[in-house]
Amino acid sequence: MGAAASSALTGLSLPQLRLSLVLPGLAQPRAAWLGAAALGLAAAAALGAAAWSSRGPRWRRRRRRLQRRLRQVGTVAQLWIYPIKSCKGVPVNEAECTAMGLRSGHLRDRFWLIINEEGNMVTARQEPRLVLISLTCENDSLILSAAYTQDLILPIKAPTANVVRKCRVHGLGIEGRDCGDEAAQWITNFLKTQSYRLVYFEPHMRPRNSKQIQDAFRITDKVAYPDASPFLILSEASLADLNSRLEKKVKANNFRPNIVISGCGIHEEDSWNEILIGDVEMKRIMACGRCILTTVDPDTGIMNRKEPLETLRSYRQCDPSDQKIYGKSPLFGQYYVLEDPGTIKVGDPVYLLDQ
Numbered sequence: 001m002g003a004a005a006s007s008a009l010t011g012l013s014l015p016q017l018r019l020s021l022v023l024p025g026l027a028q029p030r031a032a033w034l035g036a037a038a039l040g041l042a043a044a045a046a047l048g049a050a051a052w053s054s055r056g057p058r059w060r061r062r063r064r065r066l067q068r069r070l071r072q073v074g075t076v077a078q079l080w081i082y083p084i085k086s087c088k089g090v091p092v093n094e095a096e097c098t099a100m101g102l103r104s105g106h107l108r109d110r111f112w113l114i115i116n117e118e119g120n121m122v123t124a125r126q127e128p129r130l131v132l133i134s135l136t137c138e139n140d141s142l143i144l145s146a147a148y149t150q151d152l153i154l155p156i157k158a159p160t161a162n163v164v165r166k167c168r169v170h171g172l173g174i175e176g177r178d179c180g181d182e183a184a185q186w187i188t189n190f191l192k193t194q195s196y197r198l199v200y201f202e203p204h205m206r207p208r209n210s211k212q213i214q215d216a217f218r219i220t221d222k223v224a225y226p227d228a229s230p231f232l233i234l235s236e237a238s239l240a241d242l243n244s245r246l247e248k249k250v251k252a253n254n255f256r257p258n259i260v261i262s263g264c265g266i267h268e269e270d271s272w273n274e275i276l277i278g279d280v281e282m283k284r285i286m287a288c289g290r291c292i293l294t295t296v297d298p299d300t301g302i303m304n305r306k307e308p309l310e311t312l313r314s315y316r317q318c319d320p321s322d323q324k325i326y327g328k329s330p331l332f333g334q335y336y337v338l339e340d341p342g343t344i345k346v347g348d349p350v351y352l353l354d355q
Helices: 003-010 014-020 024-067 128-132 181-191 236-243 309-315 320-326
Strands: 070-081 090-092 094-098 101-104 112-115 134-138 141-146 149-155 164-169 172-178 197-200 231-235 259-262 274-277 280-289 331-340 342-345 349-353
Touching: 070 094, 070 101, 070 274, 070 342, 090 101, 090 134, 112 164, 128 181, 141 181, 149 181, 164 197, 181 197, 231 236, 231 280, 236 259, 236 331, 280 320, 280 342
Parallel strands: 231 259
Antiparallel strands: 070 090, 070 259, 070 349, 094 101, 094 342, 112 197, 134 141, 141 149, 164 172, 172 197, 231 331, 274 280, 274 349, 280 331
8 A cells, every 4th residue: 555545544533434334424534545545556556666677677577487397407627718829728627707717716717818010819729829829817916827838917907008909800990009018028938839918808899899790699799819609518418429439538717618518418508598606697609610629639738629529520510591690611619698797606406597
């Protein structure tokens, strides 16, 4: 009952209330009371509608989620952030899921990029030894490191005096704040091939639109320097099945997933349309077509150019109807995007949201 209705009732004693319902002479008070009650109910309805509206689409999705049946399909076994595109991954036990990928403290997934003098991205496809370079965070500083190389300490944020460079990632333009001459020289000295620079994507910069890269994505899906998607999911069962076909075993890091799932069937991740991990809801978009980068050994930085790619091609080709999308690239792992943000942890159950 609304506040106006409560006020009207307070102003009437119990005898008056009874008489107003019986005596014709009291019809006017009765009408006034009913009008006040109606106003109160209308006000309550309006407040309820406003509350519903203010909660927004995320709350409504959560309400719909509660009405669905949840079925556990696996468990989070590993979480990986790759701060610099094509460089070494950083394992974490917990990460925040944002629309543009995983975040743990100051480290964000593929928010740093190595470019050549023309501003084009450089990956392990061209420089396999990139997989030996790591970027970690310690005591509010960033640390560039690699085996047999002295570490370089960088500030968390590149100075605003540093130039903002125009870069290109898979043909699309994007900006990056230059991380300075020391970082550029460190990377150039390590690779010993040509001059390179390190840039950082700042949150106020315009991201790339995933739909311009692959039409399957939504117009709202954005990324900084990843190939196309903010999240790549792979299962331990799929990896084990691949390794059962290989002479030399490979690791999950050959495929650079963000989330590795245990406890599910082989390639079961290919069929999950929507999943729930903790309070994070994700939607599957498409499979990940694999390239020569998978043949780089993440421990040695040596590219063999054959395995595991050739074996994958023998049994993981796309349906002929999808060749316009994937061509001859074998499929391994799935691209997901965020529906509801939140935090996920190693050990979290993974639920399938029934449609």
